[in-house]
Amino acid sequence: MSSGTSSVTARPLRVKLATAEQFITHERRGCPTLSCDSRRWSSVCRSAFFIRFIIRGAMLKTNASSAGRTDPAAQSCLSLNRRELLAAAGALLAAPAFGLRVASARESGGPLNAWVTLDEQGAVTILCPVGDMGQGILHSLPLMLADEMEVAWGDVQVRYAPLDPGAYGNAARLDRGQGSGNSVSIMGYHKGLRQAGAAAREMLVAAAAEEWGVPASDCYAEQSQVWCNGRSLSYGELAGKAAGMPVPEEPRLKSREEFRLIGKHAPRKDSAPKVMGTFPFMADSAGGEPALHAAVLNAPRRGARLKSLAYESPDGAWPKVMAIGDEAVAAVAEDYWTASSALEQADIVWEGGDTSSTESVFEELRGALAAEDGRNWFEAGDPESVLASAERTLDATYEAPILAHANMEPLGATARYSGEGCEMWVPSQNLQRLQADIGNIFGLEPENVLLHHCNMGGAFGRRIESEVAVQALSIAKALHEQGLPDRPVRLVWSREQDMRHDCYRPPYVARLRAALDDSGRPSAWTAKSAGHSLLAERWPWMVEESADPSSVGALFNDLYAVPNRRVDYVMRQMPVRGGFWRSVASSMNSFFAESFLDEVAHAGGRNPVELRAELTTDPRALKVLETAAEGWTAQSGIAVAKLFSSYIGTQVELERKDGAWRARRVRAAVDCGLAVDPDNVEAQIEGAIIYGLSALLFGEINLEDGAVAEGNFDRYRMLTLATTPTIEVELIASDHPPTGIGELGTPLVAPAFCNALFAATGRRVRKLPLRDDDLKA
Numbered sequence: 155m156s157s158g159t160s161s162v163t164a165r166p167l168r169v170k171l172a173t174a175e176q177f178i179t180h181e182r183r184g185c186p187t188l189s190c191d192s193r194r195w196s197s198v199c200r201s202a203f204f205i206r207f208i209i210r211g212a213m214l215k216t217n218a219s220s221a222g223r224t225d226p227a228a229q230s231c232l233s234l235n236r237r238e239l240l241a242a243a244g245a246l247l248a249a250p251a252f253g254l255r256v257a258s259a260r261e262s263g264g265p266l267n268a269w270v271t272l273d274e275q276g277a278v279t280i281l282c283p284v285g286d287m288g289q290g291i292l293h294s295l296p297l298m299l300a301d302e303m304e305v306a307w308g309d310v311q312v313r314y315a316p317l318d319p320g321a322y323g324n325a326a327r328l329d330r331g332q333g334s335g336n337s338v339s340i341m342g343y344h345k346g347l348r349q350a351g352a353a354a355r356e357m358l359v360a361a362a363a364e365e366w367g368v369p370a371s372d373c374y375a376e377q378s379q380v381w382c383n384g385r386s387l388s389y390g391e392l393a394g395k396a397a398g399m400p401v402p403e404e405p406r407l408k409s410r411e412e413f414r415l416i417g418k419h420a421p422r423k424d425s426a427p428k429v430m431g432t433f434p435f436m437a438d439s440a441g442g443e444p445a446l447h448a449a450v451l452n453a454p455r456r457g458a459r460l461k462s463l464a465y466e467s468p469d470g471a472w473p474k475v476m477a478i479g480d481e482a483v484a485a486v487a488e489d490y491w492t493a494s495s496a497l498e499q500a501d502i503v504w505e506g507g508d509t510s511s512t513e514s515v516f517e518e519l520r521g522a523l524a525a526e527d528g529r530n531w532f533e534a535g536d537p538e539s540v541l542a543s544a545e546r547t548l549d550a551t552y553e554a555p556i557l558a559h560a561n562m563e564p565l566g567a568t569a570r571y572s573g574e575g576c577e578m579w580v581p582s583q584n585l586q587r588l589q590a591d592i593g594n595i596f597g598l599e600p601e602n603v604l605l606h607h608c609n610m611g612g613a614f615g616r617r618i619e620s621e622v623a624v625q626a627l628s629i630a631k632a633l634h635e636q637g638l639p640d641r642p643v644r645l646v647w648s649r650e651q652d653m654r655h656d657c658y659r660p661p662y663v664a665r666l667r668a669a670l671d672d673s674g675r676p677s678a679w680t681a682k683s684a685g686h687s688l689l690a691e692r693w694p695w696m697v698e699e700s701a702d703p704s705s706v707g708a709l710f711n712d713l714y715a716v717p718n719r720r721v722d723y724v725m726r727q728m729p730v731r732g733g734f735w736r737s738v739a740s741s742m743n744s745f746f747a748e749s750f751l752d753e754v755a756h757a758g759g760r761n762p763v764e765l766r767a768e769l770t771t772d773p774r775a776l777k778v779l780e781t782a783a784e785g786w787t788a789q790s791g792i793a794v795a796k797l798f799s800s801y802i803g804t805q806v807e808l809e810r811k812d813g814a815w816r817a818r819r820v821r822a823a824v825d826c827g828l829a830v831d832p833d834n835v836e837a838q839i840e841g842a843i844i845y846g847l848s849a850l851l852f853g854e855i856n857l858e859d860g861a862v863a864e865g866n867f868d869r870y871r872m873l874t875l876a877t878t879p880t881i882e883v884e885l886i887a888s889d890h891p892p893t894g895i896g897e898l899g900t901p902l903v904a905p906a907f908c909n910a911l912f913a914a915t916g917r918r919v920r921k922l923p924l925r926d927d928d929l930k931a
Contacts, residue, residue, distance in 0.1 A: 268321055269299060269350040272397070276378055276390030278305045281315035283322035283343060284334035285583070286424075287613040289896045290834040291339050293422045295347055298830060301415040302351030302408055303358075304375040305389065312423055314607065317586065333584065335618075335734075337798040337894025340830055344892050352405035354396075361395040362387050377414075410828075419833040436608040437646065439579045440568050445642040448486045448629050449494040450478070451502065452655045455860030456729050458507030465500040474636075475500050478628045486629060486643060494648065508729040508860040515857065516553065519663040519726055522684035523551070528724040531701040531709070535718030537669075540678035544669035548757055550750055552666065553921040554742035556728070556855035557659035557735055558870060563611025566646040567623040571630040575602030578627065579642075581610040583617040591620040592627060614845070615734035619657050622647060650865040657733025658855055660686030662742050664709065666750040669718075674758020675768065678718040681709045681747070686728045688738075697725075707739035708901070711747050713796055714769040729860060736845060740797050740901040745922065748793035748905035753918065762909065763792055772796070774825050774888070778803035781823035781884050789815075791909025793902040798894025801825040801886075804843075804902035806910045810931040815914060817847065817879040817907060822899060824883065827890035835895050836883040842899025843881055848873045850904045854923050 271279045280299050286292035296312045315322045315332075323330040326342025355375050362380035363370040365387065373382040378389045389396075410417065427433040453459065463483055465475040473487035473496040485496035541547055568579040575598055582588050585605045592603050610617055626645040634640055647655075662685035669678040687702040701723035709721050735741055755762040763783045767776060779794045782803030794803040802824050809818035822839050829835045852871035856863045864870040908919045911928065919928050 269315075269347065270303065270354050272354075272389055272393040274390050274393050276309055276388050276393075277311055278303070278309050278378075278389065279311045279313060281322075282312055283315045283332055284324070284339050285314065285607060285610070287583070287610040287617075289334075289339075289838060290422070290831065291334055292424055293420075294340060294830045294834060295343055297415050297420055298344060299347040299351035299354075301413055302348045303354045304377065304414075306378040307415060307420050309378050309389070310423075331586070333586075335583070335615075337800075337896045337898065339896075340892045341799060341894055344828075344830075348407055349405060352407050353402050356402045356405045357399040358389055358392050358396045360399045361392045364399075365392070365395065416830055417828065417832065419831055422834075433609065435563060435611055436566050436568060436579060436581045437644065439606065439608055440642040440644060441570075441577070441579070441606075443642055445568055445644040446486050446488065446633075447490040447493050448484050448626065448643050448645040449490060449497055450482050450484045450625055450645060450647060450651060451497045452482045452651055453480075453504055453507065454654075455507035455509070456731070458504045458860075461503040461505040463500065463502055465496065467496075474633070476629070476632055478625055482625060484625065484629050484645070486633065490646060510729040510857055510860055512556075512856045512858075515556075515661060515728055516663065519553075519661065519684045520551075522724040522726045523663060523665050523682055525684075525724050528682060528722040529699075529701040531703075531706045531721040531723055533720040535678070537678040537680050537718040537720045540718045541667060541669045541680070544671075544677065546670040546757065548666075548668045548670070548750070548753055550666055550753060550918075550920060552664050552746045552749065554662045554745060555853065555922055556661045556730070556857075557741075557849055557853045558653055558656045558855055558864070559612075559614045559616035559659075559733070559735060560653070560867075560870060560872070561610075561612035561614065561616055564647050564649055564652045565616070565622045566644065567626040568642050568644040569623065569626040569630040570640055570642040571627060571634045572640055573634060575599075575604065576627055576630070577604040577606070577642075578623060579606045579608050580623045581608040581613075581617060582620070582623065583610070583613050583615075584620075587618070588620045588623055591624065595624055596627065596631070614736040615738075616657060618734060649867075653865050653870060654862040656855075656862075657731045658728075659735030659741060660688070660705075660728050660732045662686075662705070664743070664746045666746060668750065668754050670754065670758045674755070674760045675765065676714075676716050676751075676754050679710060679716045680720045680722075682722040682724065683709055683743070683746070684724040684726050686732045687725045688732050688734060690725060691727065691732055704734070704738050706743070708743040708795065708797065709739075709747055711744075711751070711795060713772055713775045713794065714751070714766075715771065716769070729857070730855075730862065736842070737797070737897040737900045740795070740897075741849075744793065744795055744797075744901035745904040745908070748795070748902065749908050749918075749920070752791070752905070752909040752912065756912070766792070766794055772801075774801045774886075774890075775803075777801075777886055778823040778825050781886060782821055784884075785819070785821065789818075789910055789914040791906045791911070791913055793905040793909065795902060797901065798896075798898055800827070800893040800895060800898050802839075802898050802902060804899075804906045806903070806906040808907075808910045808914050813931055814926070814929040815911060815931050816877070816929075819880045819882065820847075820903065820906075821882040822884070822902075823886060824895075824898065825886040825888050825890075826895050826898070827888050827892045829885050830892055832885055835885060838895050839883045839899040840881050842897065843903055844873050844878060846900040846903030847878075847907075849900075850907055850922060851924055 269281055280296035282292050282295050284291055292312060296310060300307060300310050317332060319332040322332045324333060324338060324342035326338035327333060359373045359375055359380055360370050363373050366382055368382055373380055379386045380392065424433065460477055460480045463477055473485045473493050475485045475496055478484050483502055485493040487493040570577045580588060585607060589600060589603050589605055592598060593600055626643055629645060630643040662683050664681060664683040667680045668676045671677040683706060685705055687697055688704045689696045689702045706721055706723045710719055752762050755765040766779055770776060775794060775796060778801045782805045783792055787807055789808040791806050802822060805821040806817055807819040808815045820843050822843065824839055826835060904922060912918050917928065
């Protein structure tokens, strides 16, 4: 940056940065776990992916330093590093964070040490292996262990586990990594956490039996105490002896009849601080030090580059205005509004970039359906021959728009750069990936990248990406190189920057065809979609010769027995970055497939519910279909699916109101196996339905001359309380293990609503979002 006495003319910083394309496709080094310095506890990352494939690369084991006490107001959840966990310290350190305590455990190995610790006062600390974005993982995972341990819920404290995939990896992920994406947290950790709790319970019983000199079979645990013949010892009294007991290899798990917490509702330990406003987020965290504040202005369109930057400022005074590479400009000041105002006053000129419009993007996708470069996803039977010879066929084309994540908490990160390394506070879904990105981009070794997890005010897939944290560290590095004090820099994107520079749910166009037999059932089904490949954008080696499952998944509903079927995919990359949006492929493909099946039903003179029942033999699917259809009216529509290993049926009932059709009632029937906390499951489904309704009615990102037109909630609207319909969630009792729930409620809202609209009006909607003419009563 060059400067004069009255003006500053900025040029791109000499910081190793990457273009958007390079940033998301570069080779990532191994993902070491976080270290924790002696000044404060670090919160651990949540590494999440919304894909089911293995991401290649080593995951190194934890190499963390010992940690000390922390100010209880400084952080919300505290993490325990691996070395500390195995240290020979017996007592808990009283360092509450929203009612939670910090623990260190005796070195004896086994589940009692890896997952749970106990002090002499009877306080039990359970580690949660993955981060919580509001989906209740911080509650439900420890609850399973607590139930098996037979500990009173009021004695339980919860905190995050260290980042150590070897110890805390998720068995439901193909890479067995430590993350909570793709709705697999409960599914993957269920068995292991229950075993850990059961092992701890049996160790406590064994300790009591030894103390009394009686067989362990004469003793039993109940609500934080061990009993035998009318006498008892508290868990606290047994803490020291239990820590030295052998770890049982195959502890007995409770039967469902014995559960005290699982399958019931227990108070969430993070509820009170959230209600009271004391639950901290990124804007509250910088290691207790006053932070500088930064705002950013990103290039208005993809491919645009900074041509010139000038800013009038007293020599050496704040705010500082600087270029970040050639794709963004930042301002730094003692407060956010001063920094933001500086960007408005700066003379910034951009050049180049993509000039696509929304219509040009969809024209390309529509044309791609006739292209010859498609890739087959699967084929069974001979659908083309059946279609060619059938007397009755259907052919329809559907379209889904670009969607933003629209988290309520804007994106942000806090960073400090020391010259040899950095320290960062980031509300990230994947600090593993972020640490690798920081190391690659800035040339830092993993041990010199200290990351603290921050609570997330919503994510929906958006907080997987690293670009905001990279910008924050770029700013901190630039200030350091100017010789300024190494204060933390807190960067917050404005709502407009967040909305206009998202990693969007891509647009898709799909053509579906079906042949009907004499009974009105589909005898053949083909689907061909055209759209953006998220995997090709990030990990092109994964889709070198195959279709992208994040694009074509759920394009055919696997619950249905159609003998001849085929799904194809044509890759066409869009001119803005794509991202994993809540429910990923099923967010658009369930709309395509379940709407088209409704068309098949009406064309064949069949009842949509009855036809679905005929096409599936899965008893769990039949049960959710039957339950979802309860209260059926002439203005109802239905959709059913198996997603994230769970089953869901959704009915939407419409009503006329103020000259338009509106949702009066949404009914969801859910079979997610064992519902660990039914109240939390219902809350997740309700929230997902509202998210899906918002997208159906209002969700649309438009491109004008290559730039995103929407900038805030005035144009990218959300459902309000006044327009939210009655929502009914019916959980189906099931003997199966728990399965995914966080994304399950979103995808079926659109097809069920549009199917209801056809039933009420005879108008078939094949393009989203809904327009006023679609809804006119």
